Amino acid sequence: MRYASNLALAVSSALFAVAALVACGRNDGGDGSAGAAFTDPPATDAMRLGALRKAALANGFVRSGELAVPVVSARHDVGRLIFASPIMSLNGRISCQDCHLDQFGSADGLPNAIGVGGEGAGAARLHSGGRILPRNVLPFWGRGSRGFDTFFWDGRVQLVDGHVVSQFGVHAPSTDPMIVAAHLPSVEVREMVTDTPQIREGLMSEDVGAAASIQSTLASRFAADPAIGPKLAAAYGLPRDRVSFREVTDALASFIRFNFRIRPTRFERFVHDGGPLSRREMAGGVLFYGRGRCAACHGGPYFSDMKFHSVAFPQAGFGKNGFGVDEGRYNTTLNPKDRFLFRTPPLYNVAKTAPYSHSGSVVRLEDAIVAHFDPLRLVDTREMTVRERSDLYARLGTASRETLPSALTDEEVRQLAAFLRTLSF
Amino acid sequence: MRFAYLRNRFVTHAAALIAGAVIAWLALPVWREAVMRWNQRDYGLLVEQCDGAMRDHYQAKMRAADEPSRDTGLALQAGEVGLIVCQDYDLYQKRLVQWGLREDELAQMRLKAIEARAGDLDEVVGTHEIRF
Numbered sequence: 333m334r335y336a337s338n339l340a341l342a343v344s345s346a347l348f349a350v351a352a353l354v355a356c357g358r359n360d361g362g363d364g365s366a367g368a369a370f371t372d373p374p375a376t377d378a379m380r381l382g383a384l385r386k387a388a389l390a391n392g393f394v395r396s397g398e399l400a401v402p403v404v405s406a407r408h409d410v411g412r413l414i415f416a417s418p419i420m421s422l423n424g425r426i427s428c429q430d431c432h433l434d435q436f437g438s439a440d441g442l443p444n445a446i447g448v449g450g451e452g453a454g455a456a457r458l459h460s461g462g463r464i465l466p467r468n469v470l471p472f473w474g475r476g477s478r479g480f481d482t483f484f485w486d487g488r489v490q491l492v493d494g495h496v497v498s499q500f501g502v503h504a505p506s507t508d509p510m511i512v513a514a515h516l517p518s519v520e521v522r523e524m525v526t527d528t529p530q531i532r533e534g535l536m537s538e539d540v541g542a543a544a545s546i547q548s549t550l551a552s553r554f555a556a557d558p559a560i561g562p563k564l565a566a567a568y569g570l571p572r573d574r575v576s577f578r579e580v581t582d583a584l585a586s587f588i589r590f591n592f593r594i595r596p597t598r599f600e601r602f603v604h605d606g607g608p609l610s611r612r613e614m615a616g617g618v619l620f621y622g623r624g625r626c627a628a629c630h631g632g633p634y635f636s637d638m639k640f641h642s643v644a645f646p647q648a649g650f651g652k653n654g655f656g657v658d659e660g661r662y663n664t665t666l667n668p669k670d671r672f673l674f675r676t677p678p679l680y681n682v683a684k685t686a687p688y689s690h691s692g693s694v695v696r697l698e699d700a701i702v703a704h705f706d707p708l709r710l711v712d713t714r715e716m717t718v719r720e721r722s723d724l725y726a727r728l729g730t731a732s733r734e735t736l737p738s739a740l741t742d743e744e745v746r747q748l749a750a751f752l753r754t755l756s757f
Numbered sequence: 758m759r760f761a762y763l764r765n766r767f768v769t770h771a772a773a774l775i776a777g778a779v780i781a782w783l784a785l786p787v788w789r790e791a792v793m794r795w796n797q798r799d800y801g802l803l804v805e806q807c808d809g810a811m812r813d814h815y816q817a818k819m820r821a822a823d824e825p826s827r828d829t830g831l832a833l834q835a836g837e838v839g840l841i842v843c844q845d846y847d848l849y850q851k852r853l854v855q856w857g858l859r860e861d862e863l864a865q866m867r868l869k870a871i872e873a874r875a876g877d878l879d880e881v882v883g884t885h886e887i888r889f
Contacts, residue, residue: 622838
């Protein structure tokens with residue numbers, strides 16, 4: 333009898349302890365609620381999964397195959413050689429590939445780009461003594477694909493009503509904005525042109541003729557190159573001495589279109605083929621299209637509206653306008669309303685392209701998300717000068733007029749980051 | 758003798774049962790208080806998030822009605838997706854009911870969540886005053 337009583341007491345005590353733990357324990361994160369999840373099991377909530385699919389489609393998400401622009405294989409093959417060739421720079425020392433590396437998701441892994449004079453990759457390049465360019469290298473994913481027609485952080489090359497708007501004015505070398513964009517780095521001082529007194533006196537005239545002069549020289553070099561010249565001429569059915577920079581950039585654009593095309597992702601398989609997502613990824617997706625309001629700007633087939641917006645990211649480096657200031661789109665349009673605006677970055681492969689923001693000031697993807705709704709968390713204003721704080725207030729002013737996300741918890745930020753990782757391929 | 762033993766055992770067990778019931782009755786408020794304390798943070802957060810989502814949805818709906826466009830339509834849809842957090846709130850609340858909390862305790866927890874942000878009496882009054 334005593335044994336039975338003791339057993340009953342032990343069992344009831346154990347049950348009570350379990351009940352107390354369940355009732356008093358923190359929520360495990362479940363389907364989007366608060367609390368931290370220790371594991372990430374597959375999502376099974378039909379309502380949320382259905383809502384996420386519907387929201388993605390309504391916001392313009394399409395299969396990656398629908399975005400591809402067909403290219404001629406001979407042209408993208410020779411474009412690959414041009415991409416890796418230092419002939420593209422006037423001093424013959426730097427290629428496109430030097431700053432667009434596979435290991436950094438087609439960017440360079442640095443906050444600010446290192447142009448002419450830079451050697452190596454990653455931290456080695458940072459310390460190599462190259463000229464610093466004041467903006468973060470943009471990755472190439474989706475560039476030149478269907479509907480991707482706004483280029484660079486400030487949209488300095490853009491297709492507007494079927495016409496290319498760029499610094500070439502009415503002398504744009506192509507009606508294809510991708511090809512026009514491919515014309516720019518080769519004539520950008522400190523990017524691929526060494527900043528010397530000779531260059532300043534002879535070529536820094538801000539006219540199309542000076543750019544054409546440099547590019548004609550580069551085209552002649554490519555035509556004369558024994559590895560590239562014959563293939564380039566054959567790809568366009570031209571004699572080698574008739575190859576111009578138009579063919580060089582067309583081949584380069586073909587390579588970028590082909591090599592950096594958008595490919596199927598886990599999110600595509602989820603939306604279009606009923607593939608799985610984990611609970612955390614699903615919760616992040618629901619936030620992305622719901623309370624996070626991310627899709628208000630990061631909508632469309634590339635997760636970018638290709639418009640210009642402001643997020644009060646910390647500024648790293650000297651800045652396009654100097655003294656730690658980068659006025660973004662304003663530098664292109666000179667319209668005061670465009671101060672501190674930057675083109676919404678597309679999000680394919682975003683998890684591979686750290687650091688983030690126009691100046692690469694944020695290293696973690698989670699912090700890049702936080703910058704959208706709680707930018708002051710990322711800076712120590714007491715350590716800043718009055719000037720730096722003043723610039724921050726200006727950026728906060730424009731950022732505050734954007735569609736801001738709800739205040740998200742740290743766990744929700746992690747859920748969003750998990751969702752963004754489903755856009756990798 | 759044997760009868761006395763059985764009677765004593767019956768009395769002992771009955772006394773233990775009554776004592777157990779009294780302890781359980783006395784312990785119930787303590788249990789509820791413990792459940793409330795342990796869940797106040799998460800439940801309070803969901804109260805706040807659902808409140809914000811409902812407000813966002815309402816404003817998006819008004820805007821979509823005033824200025825119908827693709828953008829305002831998508832913003833309204835984002836507001837609808839955002840309301841999913843209210844489902845989380847509802848589920849959480851039902852779980853608390855399952856673990857013994859009554860509407861009184863839930864109301865107390867909601868009140869604490871609302872007042873957690875109230876910095877002074879004016880805000881408390883603003884939350885509670887009847888508006889004509």
